[in-house]
Amino acid sequence: MAPSRINIGIISDTHGLLRHEAIVALSGVDQIIHAGDIGKPEILDKLAEIAPVTAVRGNNDHGAWAAELPESRYIRIGNLTIFLIHDLKEISFDLREANVDIVIAGHSHRPLIETRDDVMFINPGSAGPRRFKLPISVALLEIGDGIPAARIIQVDAA
Template identity: 50%
Template structure:
């Protein structure tokens, strides 16, 4: 079994509580609106990082990130993008098991047609009254156990 950390919408703010939660992950996925390459560099001290560009990622290095990434993890296929509304594939027919997205700042874990959709919410600055969250996927072969955790603000 291995643990994949999920984070999104940091917008230049990497909270110590998020770093603490992600410590011990085998891989970290950032679903965009990173805000600064320093965020990815800090996360990379914990585990290898896969990141996609969000709609606000225009700064040095961030504009070069892909809009979407297909990420094989053992027997599982993840597809990572920032805005789920811009999903340009049919995950089920493409063999994708988990779609990870951000953008809405709203945490979500939902299964539809054998595909798991996970949005870890926003780990950056609070937007409206939405919670500050991060997430994880515990992967064991073809089994995925998702979890989104609210951080203390």
């Protein structure tokens, strides 16, 4: 039997701008997670043309379409529990007690992959308008046989 493997594209802080380079970087994934500050519902529609999308509302997402999105959510993939939220500072519970394996967040526009207290934290950075000198990026999360591996993909040339 072949090992089970799922590829998840992670994007955040599009702020209404979905770059062609981000679409190319996410092409071929099995699922897309948007960690908030989407900007407009058409972004989610365009991402859904690539793969099924799971999203949360960011602090800059407003209107009826945004009100339908939760501020946070749990996702179960295989034996892993993923907690999705826009701003890490909004987490008000113990992640290990909640058996969270991976936290996906945005907000800071700073790409990050690190493990703290056996919890993997992923921030794909911003895929929308450039902020300061921060890179334009997305992340890919590959889960093979229940083991997660993540990487940041810079989608701009600068």
